[in-house]
Amino acid sequence: MKQSLKMALMATSLVLAPVSGFADTADGEALNAMSWDEIVELARGGEVNWFLWGGSDNINQYVTEYIGGRLMDEYGVTLNRVGLSDTVEAVNIVLGEKESGVMDAGSVDMIWINGENFRTMKQGGLAYCGYTDVLPNNAFVDWDNPAIANDFGVPVEGCEVPWSKAQFAFAYDTARTEVPPKSIGELITWVEENPGRFTYPAPPDFNGSVFVRHVFYHAAGGVDSLLGDFDQAKYDEVAAKTWDILNAMEPHLWREGQTYPASISAMEQLFANSEVDLTFNYEPAGVGLNIENGVFPPTTQGYGLTDGTIGNTNYTIIPFNSPNKAAALVLQNLLLSGEAQYEKARPAVWGAAPAIEVARTSDAVQADFATIVAHPNVVPAAELAKAALPELQASWISAIEKGWLENVGQ
Amino acid sequence: MRSFRVLTGAVLITWLVLPLIPLAIWSFARGWFYPDLLPKTWTLRAWDYAMSDTAGVLDSLWLTIWISVAATVLSILVGVPAGRALGMYKFRGKEIVELMILAPTIVPGIAVVLGIHSVFISLGLNNTVSGVILVHLIPTLPYMVLVMSGIFANYDPAYEAQARSLGASPLKTFWYVTLPAIRPGIIVGGLFAFLVSWSQYILTLLIGGGRVETLPLLLFNFATAGRNDITGAIGMIYILPGILILLLTAKHLSGRSGAVGGFGQI
Numbered sequence: 165m166k167q168s169l170k171m172a173l174m175a176t177s178l179v180l181a182p183v184s185g186f187a188d189t190a191d192g193e194a195l196n197a198m199s200w201d202e203i204v205e206l207a208r209g210g211e212v213n214w215f216l217w218g219g220s221d222n223i224n225q226y227v228t229e230y231i232g233g234r235l236m237d238e239y240g241v242t243l244n245r246v247g248l249s250d251t252v253e254a255v256n257i258v259l260g261e262k263e264s265g266v267m268d269a270g271s272v273d274m275i276w277i278n279g280e281n282f283r284t285m286k287q288g289g290l291a292y293c294g295y296t297d298v299l300p301n302n303a304f305v306d307w308d309n310p311a312i313a314n315d316f317g318v319p320v321e322g323c324e325v326p327w328s329k330a331q332f333a334f335a336y337d338t339a340r341t342e343v344p345p346k347s348i349g350e351l352i353t354w355v356e357e358n359p360g361r362f363t364y365p366a367p368p369d370f371n372g373s374v375f376v377r378h379v380f381y382h383a384a385g386g387v388d389s390l391l392g393d394f395d396q397a398k399y400d401e402v403a404a405k406t407w408d409i410l411n412a413m414e415p416h417l418w419r420e421g422q423t424y425p426a427s428i429s430a431m432e433q434l435f436a437n438s439e440v441d442l443t444f445n446y447e448p449a450g451v452g453l454n455i456e457n458g459v460f461p462p463t464t465q466g467y468g469l470t471d472g473t474i475g476n477t478n479y480t481i482i483p484f485n486s487p488n489k490a491a492a493l494v495l496q497n498l499l500l501s502g503e504a505q506y507e508k509a510r511p512a513v514w515g516a517a518p519a520i521e522v523a524r525t526s527d528a529v530q531a532d533f534a535t536i537v538a539h540p541n542v543v544p545a546a547e548l549a550k551a552a553l554p555e556l557q558a559s560w561i562s563a564i565e566k567g568w569l570e571n572v573g574q
Numbered sequence: 575m576r577s578f579r580v581l582t583g584a585v586l587i588t589w590l591v592l593p594l595i596p597l598a599i600w601s602f603a604r605g606w607f608y609p610d611l612l613p614k615t616w617t618l619r620a621w622d623y624a625m626s627d628t629a630g631v632l633d634s635l636w637l638t639i640w641i642s643v644a645a646t647v648l649s650i651l652v653g654v655p656a657g658r659a660l661g662m663y664k665f666r667g668k669e670i671v672e673l674m675i676l677a678p679t680i681v682p683g684i685a686v687v688l689g690i691h692s693v694f695i696s697l698g699l700n701n702t703v704s705g706v707i708l709v710h711l712i713p714t715l716p717y718m719v720l721v722m723s724g725i726f727a728n729y730d731p732a733y734e735a736q737a738r739s740l741g742a743s744p745l746k747t748f749w750y751v752t753l754p755a756i757r758p759g760i761i762v763g764g765l766f767a768f769l770v771s772w773s774q775y776i777l778t779l780l781i782g783g784g785r786v787e788t789l790p791l792l793l794f795n796f797a798t799a800g801r802n803d804i805t806g807a808i809g810m811i812y813i814l815p816g817i818l819i820l821l822l823t824a825k826h827l828s829g830r831s832g833a834v835g836g837f838g839q840i
Contacts, residue, residue, distance in 0.1 A: 219799020429800030
């Protein structure tokens, strides 16, 4: 019985071996050496499982209907969008697979990612790297821009491809607040004068964490001295000032700072229900979508800070054990195309700022981009970009998050 | 006594139904802000999205029903003999077996799910519907076994002996004597199993690898994102099977039912 089973297995593997050797879309090294046309041919008829945050119907529709439709029509590739509540869930799947020795048959083909999750993937050897030059539309990406070449201070080094840019912005309700605070310094006095009308999500929430970093930059008197590798002495000095500011602010926060919202969506609900007067988000276009979707009152207005706000880039990454790397590359190339980036930038679709250099795209695409009229309540990306601040390296960020929990969150 | 029962019913209905009303209203609202008592703008947009192919809610609904029904049937197949053994017999190491069966209700799922994931990968069961059904047995079995052992603790095997002595085959004995006696327990335990499987999130996500998209997965996407309108629409669809099953089995859940009477006697 055992013998015959073994024979059957061997026979099966003999039959399968030549086929899988011929079209192994899991072998990243081999793909990196191929021409683009060969990769497209390999991808044809396949599928790609893209894991991304699934909490917005607009984004889901853009991905499934527009991107999925084009992927099928032009390349015969089936896009399977897997919605996540938190990106770390996908990272954990890949991590679990690696620990169990699943090296070329993983379940995740692509993840929408940045920051801490990218660091985990890169440091853990969970990313497929070195393929960016293979993508024809990589020519639109300005890799000389440090804000593109570094993901929260971690060098990208060909392990992911940019998708959108975002820059932190505040928002207020013009029906409730006449003049919102336009800098972190003004905000500190504003909170004191308007007790109970401000709060922020507790770090390590993505948005709460970036708010605390704005205060950190303010306490440091500018970001310049914080760039580069983690500096314990510098951190201790600035952190002490930051915790002083935030602890002094605490009794004037919503519910006297006894508790903080656990997530940005919890804070957005507080804002929508007039419990607090200010909100913020790393994705400034969110104000427009939230108004259209009835989450925010239509009198909500986004705005930037005079002393600048922090910007980031978000990316798509292909796990090392994706069995459908060719299809994932085709998908990434499509996402980088001028047409797909334009569609994504339309306020009615999403309003996300392009991660490509529009000036490098075709005249037709440039003309399309020129027609975009930003949502009137969203602060234009160009205006925000006038006062943009860089992100810190991930080691700084985790130290600040930990410090907040120990010194303020307690 | 009668008025007491009416009162209890009223309290229960208030308790269970009232929280659902805002959910239902939200699913038809476009913006609903304090201090408005009702939304100013009504729309079917959330339902349009929930019913669209992009959202995949209907596919998810059938898949979730299939998984929960399968997990319930398997729970019954395993839980009835296990409950009989635990409820009727004394044997060495019984306490340990009881503890092992109850463990999944005590140990938080998040603590063991990564370990379970790697076991399922090595068995080749990850990313499959059968893997998800199987992993749902971990949280559903304790309820099934607990209810069945309660039933069997009050069960007199002499009836079976009588049927056998009158010439009934083992199968006939089971069908005509044992099954009617334990049926309330199977219904109540099955209801528990179904609802526990119905609400699984983290086990489904990890073992299903995102490929097995049940309704809770879709629901959490929007609930965590603060989209009350779409959460409301998917939520209304999500609670339907539970309510339906509850209505069908309601009479077995009253205090006079044997399934409840024997509870906790293992």
